[in-house]
Amino acid sequence: MNNQQFSVISNTSNYWLKNAHVPVCLIETDSEIPSQTKESLSLINIEIKQGIITQIIHSSADLPSLTTEDIPTIDLKGGMVWPCFVDMHTHLDKGHIWERSPNPDGSFNGALDAGARDAEKYWNAEDVYRRMEFGLKCSYAHGTKAIRTHIDCFGEQENISLQVFQTLQKEWEDRLILQPVSLVTGDYFLTQAGEKLADKIADIGGILGAVPFMSSDVDNQLDKLFSLAKERQLDLDLHIDENGDPNSRVLHKVAEQAINHQFTGKIICGHCCSLAVQTPDKVTETLKLVQESGISIVSLPMCNLYLQNRQDNYTPRWRGVTLLHELKKQGISVAIASDNCRDPFFGFGDHDVLEVFNMSVRIAHLDMPYGDWPGAVTKTPGDLIGLPNIGRIRVGLPADLILFKGRNFSELLSRSQHDRIVLRNGRVIDTTLPDYCELDDRCRLGFATQHEKR
Incomplete structure (x- = not known):
């Protein structure tokens, strides 16, 4: 499978994708999808007309349109087809600063310090725009359709970064759905500046976000945060317990506040790492509250x-991730996302959600069986961020699909799939990634400063 095979459809918008292996959890259809493999894949044919999925039938059935019309057919030979990705937790404004502001010791505190210094020195509108745009180019080329990004909003940075975000949101609206989340510490919302930030987030249709740390006033912080969100009818998306301290139980407190406030908006809690190092009794107690809330x-x-x-x-000695399996078993919706990319918090990455899924399978044992875990980077995050028509394959939806050569999960996750084909509205898009040299002038800012220090 390569782009040359798709030259046959360059002059038509009606065609069949034949013999596609698709995770059954990502197919939505009124009829039963039979013949699942041991990996819960089904071999299907997909008809696309005018950029819309018009038929989904099992591969053993005849292709009805071929009997009456001369419609091109592309045989994928068992290659996997996924809907476009939903990356629901990113930090586009921080991305691609590693060369000028690396993390000196790889620690969380080292990342905080390096990121803060970089923002103070370099984060003007041009710098933030260029780096965020680079990230969007990567995401789009890899097959992502929707992105939620947390944006640092302390002080004057709020106006700079949110304005850049709105500019990019408009420029990319026909390619990517972008959602903004404020990112400040929880105590920021106890100040007048925090209340103004909540107003701003409401004005631009964003999501209220914060990082409440375990402290003596964490209850006051959360109470204020929920009150601001309720008054402005905002959803919440919080960074929670991103540490290995078993005494850090902010997730438990967020659940309590949600119940006390009878909060009806959506609440997303990211990270929740400390849950994995707490006692079984405390875990059980917290999971019940999280489900209830x-x-x-x-x-x-x-x-x-x-x-x-x-x-x-x-x-x-531990992997740093939260209790994915236990959360899911409790009936709690669980998604996976990329987070930081080439910045002090994570020195690697390319905004490729397939890589995120690939690594997550290994880190958290999301195989044996794979079950519906593919939904954690497609369908589930689409639902959680209010996009119920994204991240799934269904008749009537746009043909926004990713076509891989890998025919099963072992093949899919053993190679990079750099030769994937991405369809948007049924058309093949250019998946050429931006060259790193596009950001050379931004990186040299840091090199110049380091040279001056020497």
Whole structure:
């Protein structure tokens, strides 16, 4: 399978994709999808007309249109087809600063310090725009359709970064759905500046976000946060317990506040790492509250694996991720996302959600069986961020699909799938990734500063 095969449809918008292996959990149809493989895949044919999925039939059935019309057919030979990705927790404004502001010791505190210094020195409108745009180019080329990004909003940075976000949101509206989330510490909302930020987020149709740390006034912070969100009818998306301290139980407190406030908006809690090092009794207690409160969890396995439990000359003893299987077993919605990319919090990444899924399978044992885990980077995050028609394959939806050569999960996750084909509205898009040299002038800012220090 390659782009040349799709030259046959360059002059038509009606065609069949034949013999496509698709995770059954990502197919929505009124009729039963038979013949699942042991990996819960089904071999199907997909008809696309005018950019819309018009038929989904099992591969053993005849292709009805071929009997009456001369419609091109592309045989995928068992290659997997997924809907476009939903990356529901990113930090586009931080991305691609590693060369000028690396994390000196790889720790969480080191990341905080390096990120803060970089923002103070360099984050003007041009810098934020260029780096965020680079991230969007990567995401789009890899097959992502919707992105939720947390944006640092302390002080004057609020106006700079949110304005850049709105510019990019408009420029990319025909390619990517973008959602903004404020990112400040929880105590910021106890100030007048925090209330003004909540007003701003409401004005631009964003989501209220914060990082409430375990402290003596965490209850006051959360109470204020829920009150502001209720008054402005905002959803919440919070960074919670991103550490390995068993006494950090902010997730438990968020659930309590949600119940006390009878909060009806959506609540997403990201990270929740400390849950994995707490006692079974405390875990059970928290999971019951999380389920009762309607909170959903997004895990960021790559970043948490990188940062958590890092110490000098010490081999990490745990993986840093939250209790994905236990949360899901409790009936709590769980999604997976990419988080940071080439910044002090994670020095790697390319905004490729397939890589995120690939690494998550290994880190959190999401195989044996794979079950409906493919939904954690497609269908589930689509639902959680209010996009119920994205991240699934259904008749009547746009043909926004990713076509892989890998015919099963072992093949899919053993190679990078850099040769994937991405369809948007049934058309093949250019999947050429932006060259790193596009950001050379931004990186040199840091090199110049480091040279001056020497």
